[in-house]
Amino acid sequence: MKHLLLAATLSLTASAAFACETVTVGDLSVEHGWSKVTIGAGRPGVFYVSISNAGATDDALVGISTPAAGMPMLHETVLKDGVASMPHAMSIPVLAGQSVQLSPGGYHGMLMGLTAALKEGDSFPVTLSFEKAGEVTVNVEVLSVRAEGPDCADAEQ
Amino acid sequence: MAFMLGLGAYRTSNGPVLNADLPLSMSEMSWQLTDHRKRAVRSADWIGRSTMVFFGFTWCPDVCPTTLSDISGWLEELGPDADRLNIALISVDPDRDTPDVLAEYVANFDPRIAGLTGTPSQIAQAAEDFRVSYRKVPRDGDDYTMDHTAGVFLFYPDGRFASIIDFHEDRRFAVPKIRRALS
Numbered sequence: 001m002k003h004l005l006l007a008a009t010l011s012l013t014a015s016a017a018f019a020c021e022t023v024t025v026g027d028l029s030v031e032h033g034w035s036k037v038t039i040g041a042g043r044p045g046v047f048y049v050s051i052s053n054a055g056a057t058d059d060a061l062v063g064i065s066t067p068a069a070g071m072p073m074l075h076e077t078v079l080k081d082g083v084a085s086m087p088h089a090m091s092i093p094v095l096a097g098q099s100v101q102l103s104p105g106g107y108h109g110m111l112m113g114l115t116a117a118l119k120e121g122d123s124f125p126v127t128l129s130f131e132k133a134g135e136v137t138v139n140v141e142v143l144s145v146r147a148e149g150p151d152c153a154d155a156e157q
Numbered sequence: 158m159a160f161m162l163g164l165g166a167y168r169t170s171n172g173p174v175l176n177a178d179l180p181l182s183m184s185e186m187s188w189q190l191t192d193h194r195k196r197a198v199r200s201a202d203w204i205g206r207s208t209m210v211f212f213g214f215t216w217c218p219d220v221c222p223t224t225l226s227d228i229s230g231w232l233e234e235l236g237p238d239a240d241r242l243n244i245a246l247i248s249v250d251p252d253r254d255t256p257d258v259l260a261e262y263v264a265n266f267d268p269r270i271a272g273l274t275g276t277p278s279q280i281a282q283a284a285e286d287f288r289v290s291y292r293k294v295p296r297d298g299d300d301y302t303m304d305h306t307a308g309v310f311l312f313y314p315d316g317r318f319a320s321i322i323d324f325h326e327d328r329r330f331a332v333p334k335i336r337r338a339l340s
């Protein structure tokens with residue numbers, strides 16, 4: 001059943017513009033959701049996204065969920081004495097008036113237990129849970145393994 | 158920097174591997190590994206050309222593909238000079254990264270990048286020679302990930318250690334460092 005659901009999700013993916021949509025919840029806007037191709041379904045996938053907080057109250061990203069993976073988690077890549085590790089991030093601060101990026105080499109969603117291998121051009125939904133603003137779902141675009149982010153006309157990075 | 162180079166110059170063969178230690182000269186190394194085409198590669202084979210090498214594993218979703226993408230970009234920028242480099246990813250996860258797995262993985266990046274693996278003790282020897290740390294970190298069930306030294310090591314053609322490109326280092330400094338190792 002889960003496979004069927006994902007297949008249905010993945011098949012409505014012709015457009016490459018998903019990652020460039022901005023969705024909002026309360027004072028937060030979420031955009032540029034993207035992921036990378038995986039070799040097979042055994043390896044974990046990644047999820048990157050930009051979040052900005054236009055409000056006057058601090059918020060925090062506390063979890064993610066997606067039909068594409070059985071065990072999605074928030075991680076932070078940390079370098080200490082040149083050694084990289086990826087501890088679980090319990091909460092990613094989204095401070096008032098500021099923005100935060102989940103991006104290569106920093107915070108990321110770690111998609112463990114993928115339902116299917118992620119292929120270039122696929123897209124899948126990820127629901128982000130914020131401590132105060134609640135939940136919001138973005139469409140995530142799967143880019144090549146060498147990609148550095150989606151190509152959006154309005155991209156400010 | 159001169160002080161740190163001094164640190165790398167002596168060691169006891171079974172002593173703890175300290176992160177502050179710098180890699181040995183290629184001529185002092187004694188590792189032997191297998192590449193993604195199942196050919197044996199020894200440290201001595203890399204003397205005579207400049208070398209760019211880093212440690213990682215193919216189950217790594219963030220740091221390793223990012224480093225490989227960076228390297229692929231640097232190679233483009235270097236142009237034909239990049240043909241004068243030995244370039245390799247050495248796996249710290251020999252249980253999962255067989256030569257076939259590495260072959261499938263490196264096919265996604267610049268074809269000049271080789272993947273090297275070996276038995277756990279061969280990997281341990283290579284890590285000791287390069288002064289690299291790695292550690293298996295269990296996750297839920299029987300899943301695990303690896304912590305590992307993330308920099309890119311550069312060596313001169315005579316095998317002497319040249320420099321490290323740190324993971325978060327500004328891209329503008331990387332290519333000049335590689336050019337210096339090529340000279």
Ligand SMILES: [Cu+2]
Pocket residue numbers: 075076086108109110218219
């Ligand atoms: Cu992770």
